[in-house]
Amino acid sequence: MDDVMKDRIEQLVDFIMKWCLWQFHSRSWDRERQNEGILTKTIQLLCDEPVDLSTPSDKCYWVDAVYLANGLKKTCPWLNTMDKKDLKILMQGLKERIDYLTINGSLNQELTNPLY
Amino acid sequence: MPYHTFKCSECIPAREMHAVIKGPGEDLSSCLPLGYLNTIPGTISERGCAYCGAKHVIGSPMKDVIHMSHGPVGCTYDTWHTKRYISDNDNFQLKYTFATDMKEKHVVFGAEKMLKQNIIDSFKAFPHIKRMTIYQTCASALIGDDIAAVAKKVMEEIPDVDIFVCNAPGFGGPSQSGGHHKINIAWIDQKVGTYEPEIKSKYVINYVGDYNIQGDAEIMVDFFKRMGIQVLSTFTGNCTYDDLRGMHRAHLNVLECARSSEYICNELRKRYGIPRLDIDGFGFEPLSASLMKVAMFFGLEKEAQAIIDEETARWRPELNWYAKRLKGKKICLWPGGSKLWHWAHVIEEEMGVKVVSVYSKFGHQGDFEKGVARCSEGALAIDDPNELEGLEAMEMLQPDCVLTGVRPGEVSKKMRIPYLNIHAYDNGPYKGFEGWVRLARDIYNAIYSPIHQLSGLDISKDEIPTDKGFMTRQMISDVNIVDDGNIPAEERPYTGDWDIVTRLRGKKYPKLESQQLGTA
Numbered sequence: 001m002d003d004v005m006k007d008r009i010e011q012l013v014d015f016i017m018k019w020c021l022w023q024f025h026s027r028s029w030d031r032e033r034q035n036e037g038i039l040t041k042t043i044q045l046l047c048d049e050p051v052d053l054s055t056p057s058d059k060c061y062w063v064d065a066v067y068l069a070n071g072l073k074k075t076c077p078w079l080n081t082m083d084k085k086d087l088k089i090l091m092q093g094l095k096e097r098i099d100y101l102t103i104n105g106s107l108n109q110e111l112t113n114p115l116y
Numbered sequence: 117m118p119y120h121t122f123k124c125s126e127c128i129p130a131r132e133m134h135a136v137i138k139g140p141g142e143d144l145s146s147c148l149p150l151g152y153l154n155t156i157p158g159t160i161s162e163r164g165c166a167y168c169g170a171k172h173v174i175g176s177p178m179k180d181v182i183h184m185s186h187g188p189v190g191c192t193y194d195t196w197h198t199k200r201y202i203s204d205n206d207n208f209q210l211k212y213t214f215a216t217d218m219k220e221k222h223v224v225f226g227a228e229k230m231l232k233q234n235i236i237d238s239f240k241a242f243p244h245i246k247r248m249t250i251y252q253t254c255a256s257a258l259i260g261d262d263i264a265a266v267a268k269k270v271m272e273e274i275p276d277v278d279i280f281v282c283n284a285p286g287f288g289g290p291s292q293s294g295g296h297h298k299i300n301i302a303w304i305d306q307k308v309g310t311y312e313p314e315i316k317s318k319y320v321i322n323y324v325g326d327y328n329i330q331g332d333a334e335i336m337v338d339f340f341k342r343m344g345i346q347v348l349s350t351f352t353g354n355c356t357y358d359d360l361r362g363m364h365r366a367h368l369n370v371l372e373c374a375r376s377s378e379y380i381c382n383e384l385r386k387r388y389g390i391p392r393l394d395i396d397g398f399g400f401e402p403l404s405a406s407l408m409k410v411a412m413f414f415g416l417e418k419e420a421q422a423i424i425d426e427e428t429a430r431w432r433p434e435l436n437w438y439a440k441r442l443k444g445k446k447i448c449l450w451p452g453g454s455k456l457w458h459w460a461h462v463i464e465e466e467m468g469v470k471v472v473s474v475y476s477k478f479g480h481q482g483d484f485e486k487g488v489a490r491c492s493e494g495a496l497a498i499d500d501p502n503e504l505e506g507l508e509a510m511e512m513l514q515p516d517c518v519l520t521g522v523r524p525g526e527v528s529k530k531m532r533i534p535y536l537n538i539h540a541y542d543n544g545p546y547k548g549f550e551g552w553v554r555l556a557r558d559i560y561n562a563i564y565s566p567i568h569q570l571s572g573l574d575i576s577k578d579e580i581p582t583d584k585g586f587m588t589r590q591m592i593s594d595v596n597i598v599d600d601g602n603i604p605a606e607e608r609p610y611t612g613d614w615d616i617v618t619r620l621r622g623k624k625y626p627k628l629e630s631q632q633l634g635t636a
Contacts, residue, residue, distance in 0.1 A: 026382070067408070110481055
């Protein structure tokens with residue numbers, strides 16, 4: 001990953017960490033599901049692809065995804081100039097970074113507790 | 117790892133990993149204190165116990181309930197009246213507190229008989245109240261009284277009453293958070309699904325994790341109702357016992373304080389398929405986004421936007437007035453659990469103050485993840501600080517104001533640093549757009565209080581100036597404010613009423629009522 005890509009991902013991460021709460025559910029399996037559900041829908045929104053809203057939980061993810069997509073476009077205007085292929089690569093990098101910070105690389109010792 | 121060792125705690129090596137300073141380039145994979153661990157012997161922790169977390173924080177805000185502690189009278193007394201969780205039924209839950217008053221003889225011979233008599237006597241003393249919660253304490257837990265069996269017997273004998281039993285004795289966890297957890301799970305196990313609420317709208321939510329401190333929950337519920345959303349329950353501020361039994365019928369759980377009540381949302385999702393939406397109810401931008409998210413879930417975007425536009429136009433200029441005068445002031449954000457992350461960034465963004473430290477006595481690492489992620493570089497994050505560490509932090513950071521609870525707040529006052537009570541609030545509510553201005557007003561009043569001109573003087577030795585009067589707050593705060601004639605008239609100190617909550621009670625909500633009439 002080149003430095004430009006890294007820097008761009010960190011800008012996106014910064015927005016999520018400051019203005020979102022969905023990535024901080026209390027257990028690893030929750031965080032995996034949240035990150036997957038919301039970031040997948042965010043990518044679809046940014047790439048003008050159809051978004052599945054068939055279940056209440058899909059709708060709930062979509063709500064956070066719309067806020068995120070709008071917020072990212074506003075704070076990182078360069079997103080609007082990227083083509084869809086590059087955008088998807090960038091967002092995949094973002095997903096990996098968020099997974100690392102909140103799950104795999106997290107220092108939170110409660111993440112693996114098997115109960116709520 | 118950027119751990120910070122307090123000089124006063126060098127003799128307690130186990131404290132080493134409980135404080136961090138967020139340095140340049142630090143992220144959550146390198147900067148996070150330990151949290152929610154058993155208290156380290158010798159640190160003189162200031163934590164509350166699990167019983168307090170269950171009864172005082174979460175159970176007691178329920179408004180139509182006799183809240184009974186099965187234990188020594190001190191347990192109930194010390195968890196009474198210190199948090200202003202008001203209600204619209206004349207504050208029954210604040211006016212009275214109940215205890216079985218266990219003594220040594222009960223420890224020896226058992227206290228179940230006495231408990232049963234207390235339950236019956238309490239219902240007789242308040243015949244209009246038909247609901248009760250009973251909280252186990254250390255004493256009744258250690259002797260093994262079967263509170264649930266006693267409650268069941270009473271419910272059989274008096275069929276129109278309902279009783280909830282919470283077994284969260286003081287020792288049942290590292291801190292009050294252990295009690296939050298236990299009462300969440302006990303409530304969903306025992307009570308959710310045992311009552312069918314009346315559904316009056318196509319849009320139904322539970323508003324979870326708000327305890328109506330000085331009316332916070334009522335402010336938020338007003339926004340939801342204005343959109344046409346039925347709030348089935350508020351967990352638990354200003355809510356009835358039966359409304360909380362009907363939580364399973366909501367379409368969405370809107371979660372505010374994840375620290376105290378994420379458990380019930382997680383379980384409602386698992387057992388009933390109700391999704392959980394975490395929101396921030398504080399600050400103009402986060403609140404606007406939160407209202408919009410809830411609205412989007414139901415397709416009510418226009419309704420939400422109308423509220424956001426109206427409230428922002430009315431209150432933003434007054435917030436700006438304070439923000440200009442608070443810019444650059446340093447604060448320690450030392451609340452309970454959730455405000456450390458609800459406020460860490462937005463108070464900087466919208467009021468201009470700099471958060472130099474965040475702490476929590478009972479927060480988990482999850483809370484510190486959110487807090488550390490949101491606060492600026494250089495902030496000191498402390499888990500379960502003791503009084504000496506608090507003093508050392510204040511000496512090191514020299515804050516202009518400490519936002520905290522009464523106990524550490526009084527300590528900061530002795531250091532001549534003003535504090536704001538953000539547990540029970542000074543002049544709340546602080547939620548909502550107007551509430552956020554009230555918070556700014558209270559911070560401003562604390563920092564610029566004329567009392568500081570005198571409080572630093574020692575009358576036994578200092579010269580007391582008698583040739584000049586006090587400078588008012590505004591004389592001090594406006595030294596560097598330049599009025600170039602372009603300041604709008606609406607940019608002024610807070611102009612709201614002293615009481616902004618009572619008027620919401622009995623208010624009509626056309627969008628909600630039209631659905632009941634079938635005209636929506």
